[in-house]
Amino acid sequence: MEKDLSASILEEIRGKKIQPKSRWRFILREYVVWLVFFVNIFFGSLSVAVVLYLVGVSDWGLYHMLGNNPLGLVLVTLPYFWLLAFLIFLLVAYYYYEHTKTGYRYGFIKIVLLNILLSFVLGAGLYAIGAGEQAEIEFARRAPFYKDMKVRQNQIWNRPEEGIILGVIKEVDIENGQFFLKDLSGGSWLVEASGAKMHGGVTIERNFDVxxxxxxxxxxxxxxxxxxxxxxKVDFSPRSVIIEIVPKHDFSGS
Amino acid sequence: MEKDSYIDLFSQKTDEELVKMALEDQDCFLHIIKRYERKLLSYIVRISGFSKEDAEDILQEVFIKTYINLNSFDDQLKFSSWIYRITHNEVINSHRRKKARPQCVLDLDNDFLANLASDMKTDKEVDENYLKKNIGEILGRLNEKHREVLILRFWEDKDYKEISDILKKPMGTVATLISRAKKSFQEELEKESVNL
Known part of the structure; x- marks a missing residue:
């Protein structure tokens, strides 16, 4: 048996002119797998950076002013899109890591925990240099569905019947202490601001969101x-807005 | 004499050395085939339940794939683990092609029985023929993952790292699999009311 089998195997190899695949193919494959792994880690980290940015700009201190069930409202405004994106990048990174030469040795939990740690460290770094903010702004600019989603999500801050409006200042009337505002839903408001308290260094200036x-x-x-x-910093206004700079006005009287 | 010396020369080479030689000279691949064909054929028959002819077909595919992918082998794992891995994958592919569930045909030997029985820490003496017959059936009833890992551990005498490299699973998972396989085997044994 042995003689026939080994001879027939060699015959087939010779007859079909079978050659070993070149080493470079395997090296290249391994590089590609690692590259895809690191690309996913990078984008996962960027998602973390955006989440950190959005958490940073959320007005956690104001939720209590929203009336009933502020916790429910907090849950509604969490950055689910970026958390989901992070999860997807994490899982894809895991898949590619597992397909490296020795990736199978480490198990799902170890690989995922390592990836999470790596993403958070890198993500914190990207956040620190402002990449989270830029990514958020750019993505909203290029992806209309995302901007629409953000508008919907931020509607909790735009409920005039309940005493809250969110929008962009269109015109300022210094003399009468008022300004015109276009809210998130496109509605126009005349806001009497002369008796209002200004918080957080707010600027009453055209094209500022308040x-x-x-x-x-x-x-x-x-x-x-x-x-x-x-x-x-996402621009919620329609693209046709004309920007005009007017002097700042301090309504606080200081 | 010369021919014998020539053959002896190759038999003294390590697997890694033979791989390097085979990459330079196709004929040297013959020595890798000769070194592994018997072992791998038995392994294929044990885990697949295929006939000897079908197993030889699979073995042929295994060696061809081994040759084609010879440049992908490096010393991060043993050559024997690598070729066993190719064999394992080829058996799975064959099952998928035939859309067949693997059946187990075991030709057990005393070493396997001794290894398994000793590892399960049983100490009663039993009729060996009766034991051989029933353990073969019991192993045949285990699920394929459990059966294969028991065969690799107690028959092919692979350690945990080698099994990890063959099956491409973490060592912890291999340990758990072996533990569950032994437990599953014990449960089947109790059903048969066979006391080891």
Whole structure:
């Protein structure tokens, strides 16, 4: 048996002119697998950076002003999109790591924990240099679905009947202590700001985003009690807005 | 005499040395085939339950794939683990092609029985023929993962690292698999009311 089998194997190899695949193919394959692994770690880290940025600009201190069930509202506004993106990148990175030459030796939990640690460390670094903010702004600019999602998510800050509006300042009327605001839903408001408290270094200037707490008086008139800056730098306005710089006005009277 | 010396020369070479030689000279691959064909054929028959002819077909594929991928072998693992891994994968592929569940045909030897029985820490004496017959059936009833890992451990005498490299699973998983396989074997044994 042995003689026939080994002879027939060699015959087949010779007859079909079978050659070993070149070493470079395997080296290249291994490099590609590692490259894809690191690309996924990078994008996972970028997702972490965006999450850190969004958590940083969220007005955690203001949720209690939203009335019923602030915790429920917090849960609604968590950055699920980026958390999901991070999870996907993490799983893809795991898959490719496991397919490296020795990746199978370490088990799912060890590999995933290592990847999470790596992503968080790198993500914190990317956040520190502002990459999280830039990624968020750019993504919102290029992905209309994401911008729409953010608008929907931020509607919790735009409930005029409950005394909150979120929008962009369109015109400032210094003399009368008021400004015109276009809210997230596209509605226009005249905001009486002369009696309002200004918080967080808010700027009453055209094209600045603000959150206004107060009371709706009449159709499209809002009496402001507290005004906060809206920290998220994503541009919620339609692309056709013309930007015009006007002098800052300090409504606080200082 | 010369021919014998020539053959002896190759038999003294390590697997890694033979691989290097085979990459330079195709004919040297013959020595790798001769070194492993008997072992691998038995292994294929044990884990697959295929006939000898089908097993030889699979073995042929194994050696061809080994030759084609010879440049991918490096010293991060043993050559024997690497070629056993190719064999394991080829058996799985064959099962998929035939859409067959692996059946177990075991030709047990005393060493295997002694290894397994001793590892399970049993100490009663039994009728060896009766034992051989029933343990073969019991192993045949285990699921394929458990059966294969018991065969690798107690028959092929592979250590945990080698099994890890063959099956491409972490060593912890291999240890768990072996533990569960032994437990599963014990449960089947109790059903048969065979006391080792």
């Amino acid at each position: 959150k206004v707490f107060g009371e709706r008086q009449e159709e499209q008139i809002f009496i402001a009690k507290d005004i906060f800056p809206f920290m998220d």
